[in-house]
Amino acid sequence: MPKLCPKIILEGTRLTLKTEIAFALNEHPEFVGPRKYRYHSPIVSAEWCGLTNEPWGRGLINFRPEEAARAIEAYHTWARLFELLPYYSWVIDRFHLSTRAYQLREHKIDYDFNWLDQRLAALGFHLVLCTRRADSFAAAREERLKISGKPSQYDDLTKFMQEQETLRILASQSTLPRLEVDISDSDVPAAADRIVEWMKETGGQHAK
Numbered sequence: 001m002p003k004l005c006p007k008i009i010l011e012g013t014r015l016t017l018k019t020e021i022a023f024a025l026n027e028h029p030e031f032v033g034p035r036k037y038r039y040h041s042p043i044v045s046a047e048w049c050g051l052t053n054e055p056w057g058r059g060l061i062n063f064r065p066e067e068a069a070r071a072i073e074a075y076h077t078w079a080r081l082f083e084l085l086p087y088y089s090w091v092i093d094r095f096h097l098s099t100r101a102y103q104l105r106e107h108k109i110d111y112d113f114n115w116l117d118q119r120l121a122a123l124g125f126h127l128v129l130c131t132r133r134a135d136s137f138a139a140a141r142e143e144r145l146k147i148s149g150k151p152s153q154y155d156d157l158t159k160f161m162q163e164q165e166t167l168r169i170l171a172s173q174s175t176l177p178r179l180e181v182d183i184s185d186s187d188v189p190a191a192a193d194r195i196v197e198w199m200k201e202t203g204g205q206h207a208k
Contacts, residue, residue, distance in 0.1 A: 002206045004033045006199055007082070007123055009092040011171065012130030013163040014154065015140040017183050017191070019045075021130065022093045024192035031196050031205070032089050044078065045093040056150055061099045065107055071099075072111070079119045086123055087207050097127075097174070101166045117175050124208030127176040128195055129168065134161055136184040143186070177202050 008025065010018040025031045026041045046060035051067055058064065063071040075096065082090060096113040103109045132140065137157045145151050171178055179198050181191050199205050 003087060004031070004205055005087050005089050005207050006031055006205050007090045007120075007125040008195070008199070008204070009095050009097075009120070009125055009127050009176070010130060011094060011097045011127065011167055012183075013160040013167060015137055015144060015160060016130035016132055016164075017140075017186060017188055018093050018130050019043075020188045021128075021181075021183075021191050021195070022091045024188050025195065026089075026091050028192055028196055031192075031199070041089060041091070043091045043093055044095075046075075046096070046098060047094045056153075061094065061102050062106070065109065068109075068111070075113070075116055079116055082123055082125075083119065090125075092125075097167055097170045100170050101163050104166065105163065121175045122208070124204060124206075125176055126199060126202065126204045127171060127174055127178040129171045129178060129180045130183050130191070131164055131168070131180055132182065132184040136186075137161065140186065177204065 010022055012018050022043050026043060027035070027038075029035070032041060049055075049057040049059040049062075051058045051060075051063055051070065058067065060071050060074055096116050100111060100113065103111055137160060141154045141157060144154060148154065168180075171180070179195065181194060183191050
């Protein structure tokens with residue numbers, strides 16, 4: 001059978017279970033193939049706070065304007081790595097749309113990522129926007145507070161709802177094939193199944 005090497009970007013605001021879905025996809029037999037043992041498939045995230053030497057510091061999403069050149073260079077590096085290794089599965093948990101949404105809100109700057117969108121599209125990347133209904137955020141917060149190391153970041157649910165609408169607009173501007181998945185029921189396996197079926201229908205399971 002043809003080699004499975006799906007490439008997917010999971011976007012969404014906080015509490016939309018993107019990371020849980022990323023892990024579920026990376027172990028889904030129809031997404032990466034059947035496995036007889038567990039190994040380290042890559043999950044990439046722009047949310048990694050690698051620009052500062054502090055917990056919950058700054059990274060490729062929440063960088064300051066004076067750090068923009070460094071952040072954009074990192075995006076160029078990721079893009080080049082994906083181009084050099086096109087025949088592998090890549091799961092990305094938040095990427096350039098999250099950067100645009102944050103920078104628009106916090107610094108009123110809209111960084112041009114058309115170049116990145118085009119390079120990702122050429123490689124066959126697909127975009128999934130994870131969303132939830134407004135009335136489901138509170139319950140999701142209660143679950144997250146059981147494990148969160150920084151509970152204060154979930155105080156203002158209105159901010160997440162507003163960011164969700166911004167991400168919807170930004171996703172509609174992307175050239176990538178896209179799917180919106182409602183995770184209001186917090187059913188991660190069902191969301192992963194739906195994404196896999198969509199990837200199969202759109203030819204996203206194999207190299208472009």
